[in-house]
Amino acid sequence: xxxxxxxxxxxxxxxxxxxxxxxxxxxxxxxxxxxxxxxxxxxxxxxxxxxxxxxxxxxxxxxxxxxxxxxxxxxxxxxxxxxxxxxxxxxxxxxxxxxxxxxxxxxxxxxxxxxxxxxxxxxxxxxxxxxxxxxxxxxxxxxxxxxxxxxxxxxxxxxxxxxxxxxxxxxxxxxxxxxxxxxxxxxxxxxxxxxxxxxxxxxxxxxxxxxxxxxxxxxxxxxxxxxxxxxxxxxxxxxxxxxxxxxxxxxxxxxxxxxxxxxxxxxxxxxxxxxxxxxxxxxxxxxxxxxx
Amino acid sequence: xxxxxxxxxxxxxxxxxxxxxxxxxxxxxxxxxxxxxxxxxxxxxxxxxxxxxxxxxxxxxxxxxxxxxxxxxxxxxxxxxxxxxxxxxxxxxxxxxxxxxxxxxxxxxxxxxxxxxxxxxxxxxxxxxxxxxxxxxxxxxxxxxxxxxxxxxxxxxxxxxxxxxxxxxxxxxxxxxxxxxxxxxxxxxxxxxxxxxxxxxxxxxxxxxxxxxxxxxxxxxxxxxxxxxxxxxxxxxxxxxxxxxxxxxxxxxxxxxxxxxxxxxxxxxxxxxxxxxxxxxxxxxxxxxxxxxxxxxxxxxxxxxxxxxxxxxxxxxxxxxxxxxxxxxxxxxxxxxxxxxxxxxxxxxxxxxxxxxxxxxxxxxxxxxxxxxxxxxxxxxxxx
Numbered sequence: 059x060x061x062x063x064x065x066x067x068x069x070x071x072x073x074x075x076x077x078x079x080x081x082x083x084x085x086x087x088x089x090x091x092x093x094x095x096x097x098x099x100x101x102x103x104x105x106x107x108x109x110x111x112x113x114x115x116x117x118x119x120x121x122x123x124x125x126x127x128x129x130x131x132x133x134x135x136x137x138x139x140x141x142x143x144x145x146x147x148x149x150x151x152x153x154x155x156x157x158x159x160x161x162x163x164x165x166x167x168x169x170x171x172x173x174x175x176x177x178x179x180x181x182x183x184x185x186x187x188x189x190x191x192x193x194x195x196x197x198x199x200x201x202x203x204x205x206x207x208x209x210x211x212x213x214x215x216x217x218x219x220x221x222x223x224x225x226x227x228x229x230x231x232x233x234x235x236x237x238x239x240x241x242x243x244x245x246x247x248x249x250x251x252x253x254x255x256x257x258x259x260x261x262x263x264x265x266x267x268x269x270x271x272x273x274x275x276x277x278x279x280x281x282x283x284x285x286x287x288x289x290x291x292x293x294x295x296x297x298x299x300x301x302x303x304x305x306x307x308x309x310x311x312x313x314x315x316x317x318x319x320x321x322x323x324x325x326x327x328x329x330x331x332x333x334x335x336x337x338x339x340x341x342x343x344x345x346x347x348x349x350x
Numbered sequence: 351x352x353x354x355x356x357x358x359x360x361x362x363x364x365x366x367x368x369x370x371x372x373x374x375x376x377x378x379x380x381x382x383x384x385x386x387x388x389x390x391x392x393x394x395x396x397x398x399x400x401x402x403x404x405x406x407x408x409x410x411x412x413x414x415x416x417x418x419x420x421x422x423x424x425x426x427x428x429x430x431x432x433x434x435x436x437x438x439x440x441x442x443x444x445x446x447x448x449x450x451x452x453x454x455x456x457x458x459x460x461x462x463x464x465x466x467x468x469x470x471x472x473x474x475x476x477x478x479x480x481x482x483x484x485x486x487x488x489x490x491x492x493x494x495x496x497x498x499x500x501x502x503x504x505x506x507x508x509x510x511x512x513x514x515x516x517x518x519x520x521x522x523x524x525x526x527x528x529x530x531x532x533x534x535x536x537x538x539x540x541x542x543x544x545x546x547x548x549x550x551x552x553x554x555x556x557x558x559x560x561x562x563x564x565x566x567x568x569x570x571x572x573x574x575x576x577x578x579x580x581x582x583x584x585x586x587x588x589x590x591x592x593x594x595x596x597x598x599x600x601x602x603x604x605x606x607x608x609x610x611x612x613x614x615x616x617x618x619x620x621x622x623x624x625x626x627x628x629x630x631x632x633x634x635x636x637x638x639x640x641x642x643x644x645x646x647x648x649x650x651x652x653x654x655x656x657x658x659x660x661x662x663x664x665x666x667x668x669x670x671x672x673x674x675x676x677x678x679x680x681x682x683x684x685x686x687x688x689x690x691x692x693x694x695x696x697x698x699x700x701x702x703x704x705x706x707x708x709x710x711x712x713x714x715x716x717x718x719x720x721x722x723x724x725x726x727x728x729x730x731x732x733x734x
Contacts, residue, residue: 097546099416112562115553120546122419123555124412125442131409135416135424136546138372138400142422148548166412169405 062241064090073116075108078273080263080280081155081182082108083237085117088151088180091247094119096149097140099133101163102126103155104189104265105182127162129154130170130256133177141176149251150177156197157187159260160218171227171256178250178257181220184265192268199288201331202319204268209322216334224258225294233293235261238280242291242302249295262289270318282313287339288331292346299346310335351527357518360488360525361427361453361511362387364495366397367533368451370425371540372417374402374410378432379465380519381455385427407432411439411452418448419554421545423499426450429515430457430471437475440508444479444570446555449502449509449540451495452480456615456666457515458701466702467514469615469667473643473675479570481509481577482643484614488523489594490641496528497588497596500537501580505573514616514666515702528592536591578645598647600639601654603629607636609717610658612651612680614640617664617698617705624710635714640676648683655684661693662717664710668697673726694723698730705730 068089075082081104089096098121100106106123110116124132133152140148154163159181167179186204187193194204196218207213224232230253235243243261250257264280266273283289284302288310291302310332314320323331355363361384365373373392375385391397402413407428414424428436433454443450458468472482483498485491491513498509513519544552558566582597589595602622604610613621618639628635638654640647655661665674672678677695684690696713699705709730716723 094551095548097420097548107557109553109556112556112558115551115556117553118551120548120551121553121556122416122446122546123553124415125438127408128412128415128439131404131412132416134402134404134409135372135374135413135418136420137416138374138402138413139417139420139422142371142400142417143420165405166409169409172405173403175402 063087063244066090068094068118070116070118072110072114073108074110075104076267076273078266078276079104079108080237080265080276081105081184084180084182084261084263085153087237087240087243088247089118091244092149092151092178092251095147096151097136098122099124099129099136099150099152101129101154101158102189103158104184105153107189126158127166129158129163129166130175130177130179131166133179134170134173134175137176152177152179154181155189156181156183156185157195160196160220168227171224171229171258174255176254178247178259181258181260182263183260184263184268185217186268188265188268200334201323201327203322204319212322220260221258221294228297229256229258230254231257231293231295233259234289234291235259236280236284236289236291237261237263238277238284239291246293268319270321271316275316279313279316282308282316286310286313286335288313288335290339290342292342297349299342299349301342301346351529353525353527354522355488355525356383356520356522357488357491357513358383358455358520359387360491361495361513362391363527364492365425366391367528367530368496368499368537369423369539370399371422372400372402372414372424373426374404374413374417374424375426376404376407376410376428376432378407378429380457380515381427381429381432381453383519384453407435408439411436411443414450415439415443415446415448418450419446419546421540421542423540424450425452427453427455429455430459433471433475434459437478440475440478440480443508447506449499449506451498451502451509451511453495453511453513455515455519456512464701465515467517467666468700468702472510472512473667475510476644476675479507480644481507482512483509483641484512484643485518486616486618486639488518488525490596491518492525492527493588493592493594493596496533496537497584500584501577503540504580505577507570507573507577512615517616532591536588574645581642596641598642599650600641602637602639604636604638604654607634607658609633609635609660609662609714610654611635611637611710611714612640612661612663612676613637614643614676615666617666620705620707621664621710623707624714627707627711628714633714633718646679646683651680651683652687655687655691656689659691660717660720661691662696662713663693664696664698666699668700692720694728695726696728696730703731
């Protein structure tokens with residue numbers, strides 16, 4: 059049997075992720091794709107804990123812990139230093155959660171994108187502030203419970219569309235990915251590695267604790283997100299759209315029903331989510347048609 | 351080489367001859383000229399460095415932190431609101447033990463908007479673990495940036511070189527910009543033992559539980575103590591090689607003084623003139639200029655206080671709800687001493703208000719008479 063995912067592990071065992079953590083898988087695949095010549099810049103996020111407490115580190119590559127809003131700017135500094143020292147073979151990987159990316163970190167990321175700093179920016183998207191105890195972020199989807207959007211006042215309005223925001227910066231590569239599709243993620247990282255500038259990747263990383271599901275369902279739920287098109291898998295490469303279409307598009311209820319964070323939703327509310335999902339999907343396909 | 355330059359350009363030349371490798375900065379009045387000059391130097395190839403034109407001061411220091419962690423000598427400059435915006439990263443730089451050097455052009459905090467001189471911006475950063483130097487002249491600015499790198503890189507702590515808005519930043523003075531070859535001998539290239547290195551992967555700044563955090567802080571405190579000695583040592587060595595001596599403090603006619611003024615920054619020049627004038631009238635006044643605020647020159651202050659009966663501290667800053675910051679620090683240094691002189695605090699020149707020689711002469715006069723002086727704050731020249 060031919061394995062398509064690199065067998066070599068860089069991420070060490072013994073990290074501190076929760077059981078079934080999507081973010082741990084995401085990093086494992088990212089390091090497989092990028093190899094040892096990588097420097098990680100890590101702001102406040104779950105991964106601050108996952109890597110392990112002093113003096114331990116599970117990443118297997120140099121890692122600099124930085125402040126919440128500085129994944130991109132600190133990464134830009136590391137990249138500047140590598141440029142000065144002529145170390146062109148090293149990849150700078152800024153690795154942040156959705157809060158550190160879409161909320162507090164968006165200014166620095168926008169700045170880095172505009173300047174064309176050479177780094178791969180991965181946002182592992184678990185759709186809330188999981189490290190501080192499941193508070194809503196601007197990536198929390200419509201209808202979701204979080205500890206700051208309680209059932210009676212669940213999150214209203216769509217996720218911030220970060221891939222489009224980044225694509226609007228005219229960066230070379232702005233893509234979504236999912237831990238349920240590692241081959242796709244690894245291939246995208248390998249493309250990103252070859253391109254100059256900010257390469258933005260948003261990988262859906264389900265969180266059993268925050269999304270309220272049994273930890274063995276992580277991959278299944280991530281897969282359903284793609285199959286229901288609630289989290290479409292697509293790329294914007296130099297302005298050209300390419301969308302991955304599921305063989306059988308499933309209803310969003312299949313994705314929602316497995317997760318406690320959506321348990322309170324009525325049939326009508328689920329229909330509303332289905333309608334919005336279909337609309338966004340239609341728009342995306344249209345973009346692919348026009349800009350494919 | 352002698353140049354007739356502003357304080358801001360003195361900063362730019364200081365960074366250049368220190369061979370800063372990564373510069374990241376955001377413009378803010380009155381610091382902008384520093385950034386402009388450095389941009390020119392990098393663009394023309396005169397300075398071989400990477401200049402990151404970032405979108406905020408917070409990002410400027412974050413970029414310097416990344417660059418320094420990856421093994422490059424890093425530099426930034428800011429002022430007032432910009433420094434306040436950076437505050438979080440100031441802690442990050444010292445906590446990560448990165449010897450970044452930053453120039454801060456002392457400017458008042460808003461509102462109301464005010465771009466003129468006032469020390470409250472940098473003194474609010476007192477507890478961030480940065481070495482702080484307050485410069486009197488443009489010459490001292492160039493010289494201090496070179497020394498700041500030398501000291502910082504020895505103790506692994508960042509350093510802030512402070513200059514007064516407009517009084518120094520936009521005023522031209524003749525400055526001897528040291529020769530590159532001589533500076534290279536004085537300041538070897540930055541090659542940290544621990545850095546982000548793919549051949550030796552380490553994680554820096556990760557989670558530390560209460561079992562270890564305390565020791566990390568203790569080590570910073572120890573390094574600050576080491577810096578205390580080094581500032582004098584490096585200042586003397588600089589004197590040997592470049593002919594200009596520096597230390598934690600500068601004493602001016604203080605050996606036989608019965609009344610001593612404690613001052614900092616460019617105000618010191620005016621105060622020296624005031625001391626000269628009252629000396630002519632037969633009064634034995636003297637002056638101490640605090641050059642290094644962190645680490646604080648406790649011993650130097652204590653030695654002086656052994657002789658003088660009265661000390662007057664001039665603060666171009668105010669800690670609301672208490673008093674001038676230098677004043678508090680001076681008193682605190684003297685508390686453990688057997689013989690305690692009378693110490694009076696003067697708050698002067700906030701937001702760039704002119705402090706004239708005759709104002710300081712009056713202060714010295716009042717220190718002799720000890721009349722009309724309040725024990726904590728004396729506001730000088732306040733409009734009724």
